[in-house]
Amino acid sequence: xxxxxxxxxxxxxxxxxxxxxxxxxxxxxxxxxxxxxxxxxxxxxxxxxxxxxxxxxxxxxxxxxxxxxxxxxxxxxxxxxxxxxxxxxxxxxxxxxxxxxxxxxxxxxxxxxxxxxxxxxxxxxxxxxxxxxxxxxxxxxxxxxxxxxxxxxxxxxxxxxxxxxxxxxxxxxxxxxxxxxxxxxxxxxxxxxxxxxxxxxxxxxxxxxxxxxxxxxxxxxxxxxxxxxxxxxxxxxxxxxxxxxxxxxxxxxxxxxxxxxxxxxxxxxxxxxxxxxxxxxxxxxxxxxxxxxxxxxxxxxxxxxxxxxxxxxxxxxxxxxxxxxxxxxxxxxxxxxxxxxxxxxxxxxxxxxxxxxxxxxxxxxxxxxxxxxxxxxxxxxxxxxx
Amino acid sequence: xxxxxxxxxxxxxxxxxxxxxxxxxxxxxxxxxxxxxxxxxxxxxxxxxxxxxxxxxxxxxxxxxxxxxxxxxxxxxxxxxxxxxxxxxxxxxxxxxxxxxxxxxxxxxxxxxxxxxxxxxxxxxxxxxxxxxxxxxxxxxxxxxxxxxxxxxxxxxxxxxxxxxxxxxxxxxxxxxxxxxxxxxxxxxxxxxxxxxxxxxxxxxxxxxxxxxxxxxxxxxxxxxxxxxxxxxxxxxxxxxxxxxxxxxxx
Numbered sequence: 001x002x003x004x005x006x007x008x009x010x011x012x013x014x015x016x017x018x019x020x021x022x023x024x025x026x027x028x029x030x031x032x033x034x035x036x037x038x039x040x041x042x043x044x045x046x047x048x049x050x051x052x053x054x055x056x057x058x059x060x061x062x063x064x065x066x067x068x069x070x071x072x073x074x075x076x077x078x079x080x081x082x083x084x085x086x087x088x089x090x091x092x093x094x095x096x097x098x099x100x101x102x103x104x105x106x107x108x109x110x111x112x113x114x115x116x117x118x119x120x121x122x123x124x125x126x127x128x129x130x131x132x133x134x135x136x137x138x139x140x141x142x143x144x145x146x147x148x149x150x151x152x153x154x155x156x157x158x159x160x161x162x163x164x165x166x167x168x169x170x171x172x173x174x175x176x177x178x179x180x181x182x183x184x185x186x187x188x189x190x191x192x193x194x195x196x197x198x199x200x201x202x203x204x205x206x207x208x209x210x211x212x213x214x215x216x217x218x219x220x221x222x223x224x225x226x227x228x229x230x231x232x233x234x235x236x237x238x239x240x241x242x243x244x245x246x247x248x249x250x251x252x253x254x255x256x257x258x259x260x261x262x263x264x265x266x267x268x269x270x271x272x273x274x275x276x277x278x279x280x281x282x283x284x285x286x287x288x289x290x291x292x293x294x295x296x297x298x299x300x301x302x303x304x305x306x307x308x309x310x311x312x313x314x315x316x317x318x319x320x321x322x323x324x325x326x327x328x329x330x331x332x333x334x335x336x337x338x339x340x341x342x343x344x345x346x347x348x349x350x351x352x353x354x355x356x357x358x359x360x361x362x363x364x365x366x367x368x369x370x371x372x373x374x375x376x377x378x379x380x381x382x383x384x385x386x
Numbered sequence: 387x388x389x390x391x392x393x394x395x396x397x398x399x400x401x402x403x404x405x406x407x408x409x410x411x412x413x414x415x416x417x418x419x420x421x422x423x424x425x426x427x428x429x430x431x432x433x434x435x436x437x438x439x440x441x442x443x444x445x446x447x448x449x450x451x452x453x454x455x456x457x458x459x460x461x462x463x464x465x466x467x468x469x470x471x472x473x474x475x476x477x478x479x480x481x482x483x484x485x486x487x488x489x490x491x492x493x494x495x496x497x498x499x500x501x502x503x504x505x506x507x508x509x510x511x512x513x514x515x516x517x518x519x520x521x522x523x524x525x526x527x528x529x530x531x532x533x534x535x536x537x538x539x540x541x542x543x544x545x546x547x548x549x550x551x552x553x554x555x556x557x558x559x560x561x562x563x564x565x566x567x568x569x570x571x572x573x574x575x576x577x578x579x580x581x582x583x584x585x586x587x588x589x590x591x592x593x594x595x596x597x598x599x600x601x602x603x604x605x606x607x608x609x610x611x612x613x614x615x616x617x618x619x620x621x622x623x624x625x626x627x628x629x630x631x632x633x634x635x636x637x
């Protein structure tokens with residue numbers, strides 16, 4: 001089936017070249033980081049995780065969200081997703097690979113990565129994160145490829161694949177739960193030390209993932225002239241709406257707990273996030289954008305008429321992505337570190353190399369999505385032409 | 387002649403086999419360098435007497451430690467600190483109030499607490515940081531992958547990461563050759579001078595403190611540290627977290 005990836009229009013090849021250029025620049029920046037160490041980043045003694053780990057956190061959610069199509073399709077026989085499911089699974093593959101790359105570029109000694117396998121440590125959540133992320137990657141490659149191949153041969157998927165599909169459902173939940181537990185179990189970080197971490201991770205994931213999928217589906221409709229189906233997109237839009245409401249609700253719950261209890265250790269992080277402390281206000285500007293974007297998106301999506309208009313739906317999905325990306329990709333990590341254990345307040349602003357490496361990895365992700373979707377859509381077209 | 391050669395090879399083979407099974411019999415040394423008068427304890431603990439410590443003494447302690455462990459002096463926030471000065475409020479903000487008699491800004495020494503229940507050890511994915519039987523929390527610089535989970539896990543900000551190649555900030559002529567320099571990309575922190583204890587010496591900061599820092603076995607009822615903790619009022623940092631820190635501050 002892979003041969004479908006090497007036959008494409010000029011536009012397809014130009015897009016791939018653009019992505020390769022972005023990847024090349026990112027790789028160059030990574031070589032600089034390998035040479036000079038993480039000193040090229042804005043990370044420091046107090047804020048020891050930043051842009052890379054934040055992207056990991058955001059993208060694990062996007063990857064997990066494939067389950068929002070698997071559940072309706074396989075547990076509720078919601079056939080509308082039949083055509084599009086493969087796109088969700090392939091997006092999960094690409095995002096998990098991005099996640100793993102973000103872990104690797106964050107390491108001080110990437111060549112020692114294998115130590116995690118050589119000295120397995122069940123007490124470390126990072127060990128489990130490695131297990132579940134790699135497992136989920138394997139599951140999605142397997143399920144995606146086998147079901148697509150079966151479809152191509154005009155037969156039902158083999159029976160042995162069913163258990164893997166069912167396992168992939170709790171497994172998807174597990175990847176984002178374990179990722180939340182990376183943070184939620186640390187005694188000295190009050191901002192993260194809350195049972196609502198995993199639920200709020202899942203809620204934002206199930207809003208952001210399907211929102212991205214809707215936007216990519218529109219892109220496919222325009223550039224590849226292949227329509228994933230109106231009903232599938234409308235179902236996804238409903239999922240985004242529910243998940244977005246849950247995500248905003250959980251943020252509200254967290255803010256209430258901190259604000260009403262007035263426990264300084266809890267409250268200070270939220271004050272830093274939304275108002276800034278001691279003149280460090282850079283993050284708060286973004287956080288207001290995040291909240292405003294999230295609330296507006298919900299107000300738009302609540303009305304069925306808005307969801308049914310492609311343009312408005314696309315706009316709302318962009319707002320959802322802006323809101324969740326700022327919240328996970330910027331706010332969550334930094335605010336967990338600031339105020340520091342010594343009650344110091346700092347600002348973290350990623351450096352040029354950090355941003356280039358991050359863009360490079362996104363380039364790799366989009367390259368994988370493009371190639372896999374090309375294959376998936378190519379096969380779908382083949383089936384539908386006959 | 388033939389016979390004796392055969393015997394020799396046999397003997398050599400047996401010897402090689404034996405050596406590979408139990409190298410210590412053949413005089414090969416394994417494990418860390420240990421002196422016969424190695425200092426032992428069931429639970430090492432440090433007691434810092436804030437009444438006796440002054441600014442000058444603290445500087446001496448820091449100097450002694452950082453010199454001994456080849457800690458580079460990096461002039462920005464990606465620096466390395468094993469032991470350093472921190473105002474009382476920053477260390478004990480959860481145990482202070484606005485009217486505390488000018489203690490608020492008084493500098494105290496801050497270092498790794500060698501917790502009995504260390505979160506850094508729990509979160510490390512490779513066991514590169516680990517607890518010794520005597521309670522000292524150590525680092526294996528050669529196993530650390532530099533994920534910095536331990537830094538997020540430490541509630542005391544006691545860990546430093548080598549953002550730079552530390553050797554670029556060290557003067558070759560001033561290097562102490564008894565302790566390794568680190569490479570880029572690994573985490574490090576205070577080790578209660580475990581390598582000195584194993585050679586029968588007390589930690590460098592204790593030696594430099596002129597009696598202001600006590601160090602001993604907390605499980606020994608007759609030790610200095612036990613006695614002084616019973617006699618005087620002391621604090622530990624963030625006791626509510628349950629990490630059970632083993633650096634005590636006499637107030």
